[in-house]
Amino acid sequence: MDVLKLLEELEEIIESGSSIPFAHKVLVDRDEVLEVIKEIRIHLPDEVKQAQWIKEERQRILVEAQQEADTIIEEANEHVIAMVEQDEITKIARSQAEEIIAEAQMGAKEMRLGARDYADEILSNVEGVLDGLMETVKTNRDELKGMK
Template identity: 25%
Template sequence: MDLLHLVDKLEELVADSKKVPLGNRIMLPYDRILEIIDELRIAIPNDVREAEELVLNKSSLLRSAEEEAKLVISAAESKASTLMDEHEIVQSARLKADQIIQQGENNLKERINQANQEITKRIEDSRVLAQQEMGAADNYAKQLLERQDRQLQAFTSSVHNGLEQLDRVQNVEQIVNEDTLDTNNIDLGDSQSMELEEEIVIDTTSESENNLELSNENLEQIIDSNNTTEKIVDDFSLDDFDERK
């Protein structure tokens, strides 16, 4: 599977994810993100393998050029041997053979240099591309995970606030219960003070219950969003995605 295909999968996963209330945020499945990152890491070495094939082709190209040069040299030597009856013809043949040999060697060196440059360039391009794509994939995954972490921290803070409110309510109720034991020994003014304290307790309890209900509603929304996201990922298998592409 190529890298662009996997990047498309990441984009589609983000686009299909359910938004979280109270903010421009979304919920993404942690395991699915890691799975796509692993697929990206597996896909990247394909470019490196192609570079290795170019190196192997280099050896084949060198052998082909050497064989061609040998054939040219052999042909030149054969032709020169047929012209050795006459001095001028022999000299001309030798000169021609030397030129052919030199030209063959020059051509061989030039083709070797070109092959080396092409192979080096492709290997470097493949390495740079692989590093860029891996870095982009890692950064994208890191941003998604950091976003999830901020959402979890916000929810945890809401739960802690609710627990603190409940603790304060319980402390006030304990004080009221202790004071109730002495109600037979206090005057009417103290009775009115107790009624005022009970009203404060009722107000504080109501506020804590409201905070707790809000935390529960946020928890239910986050759980529902997470379940919906995981259901979308499960239904959207890799085979279905390949067929649509």
């Protein structure tokens, strides 16, 4: 018999006892009440032990659950940090690539401008030489015309 049933039995004994008028007291069979109390004492330690075990088991489960939750949160944070670092590495690489491309484009532009200036200078020199040759040819022709 469990403790709750024994307590219900004790309650019935008290309720079924003879009441003393005007005193709010009840006459009960002493031996019967003491027997129920004795049974309660016998069963109570087992119930208390079981309740204590349940309480400890509950606490152990809560601790395990908290540890698992902490582990999951830590792993999630590490994953987020790794993703952020990868994103940062990607951003840095992309930025460096853009800088390299910009420098290459600037270098190519400078080379084109330098090549154009060089070609213009060469053509200017050729023009000067050709102007000199044209002048010499003209002079020689004039001399030939004057020899007639």
